[in-house]
Amino acid sequence: MPAELTERLAALFRWIDPGPGTSHLVSDISGWWRDPTVLAELGPALVAPYRAARPTVVLAPAVTGLLLGPLAATALGVGFVAAHKPGDGRLPAGPLTWAQSPPDYRGRQVDLAVRDRHLGPDDRVLVVDDWVRTGAQVRALYDICATRGAEVLGTAVVAVDCPPEVAADLRITGLIDAADLHA
Numbered sequence: 227m228p229a230e231l232t233e234r235l236a237a238l239f240r241w242i243d244p245g246p247g248t249s250h251l252v253s254d255i256s257g258w259w260r261d262p263t264v265l266a267e268l269g270p271a272l273v274a275p276y277r278a279a280r281p282t283v284v285l286a287p288a289v290t291g292l293l294l295g296p297l298a299a300t301a302l303g304v305g306f307v308a309a310h311k312p313g314d315g316r317l318p319a320g321p322l323t324w325a326q327s328p329p330d331y332r333g334r335q336v337d338l339a340v341r342d343r344h345l346g347p348d349d350r351v352l353v354v355d356d357w358v359r360t361g362a363q364v365r366a367l368y369d370i371c372a373t374r375g376a377e378v379l380g381t382a383v384v385a386v387d388c389p390p391e392v393a394a395d396l397r398i399t400g401l402i403d404a405a406d407l408h409a
């Protein structure tokens with residue numbers, strides 16, 4: 227992990243108290259996008275461990291992945307594919323491949339969908355996301371890749387918040403350990 231970027235990620239992160247009636251703090255990563263240095267360096271840092279494996283495409287889930295995925299794809303010079311969450315009421319048009327995640331960090335079983343025409347057997351896929359806790363959503367994306375016959379190279383996230391055995395199983399690399407996000 228690049229030390230200076232990791233320090234900036236920690237400095238720009240906030241835990242927020244959403245107010246009365248809530249029992250836990252929520253993460254606020256918006257400072258990462260507001261900082262021009264972090265915004266410029268995130269894509270190249272995320273993809274660095276995977277360059278040698280020559281990804282053909284970056285795949286990332288809504289919503290935050292729609293921001294990070296294109297940063298990573300641009301750094302690699304490849305295209306980007308969105309994994310939609312039609313639970314938000316917007317079903318993408320055309321043929322789709324679906325997977326449902328195991329219960330994620332909020333106990334949700336999330337339905338994810340990818341347009342068939344954007345992912346296929348010739349693809350070597352790098353999955354990108356902001357945060358991983360249980361790995362549930364990453365697992366669903368791997369299921370979609372398997373259904374499409376695409377090869378998964380691994381997953382690059384900003385904050386790693388999962389057990390080491392999950393990171394090893396899913397081939398997850400990260401830029402900062404969530405335990406180091408204090409502010």
Ligand SMILES: O=P(O)(O)OC[C@H]1O[C@H](OP(=O)(O)OP(=O)(O)O)[C@H](O)[C@@H]1O
Nearest residue numbers: 288289290330331358359360361362363
């Ligand atoms: O490891 P897991 O337990 O699967 O949790 C991690 C996922 O959950 C969060 O997304 P969320 O669905 O909250 O969407 P967001 O990007 O809209 O915040 C996060 O961005 C990851 O995608």
Ligand SMILES: Nc1ncnc2[nH]cnc12
Nearest residue numbers: 252253331357358359387
């Ligand atoms: N964005 C996020 N995704 C998963 N787990 C989290 N815990 C705190 N913020 C999170």
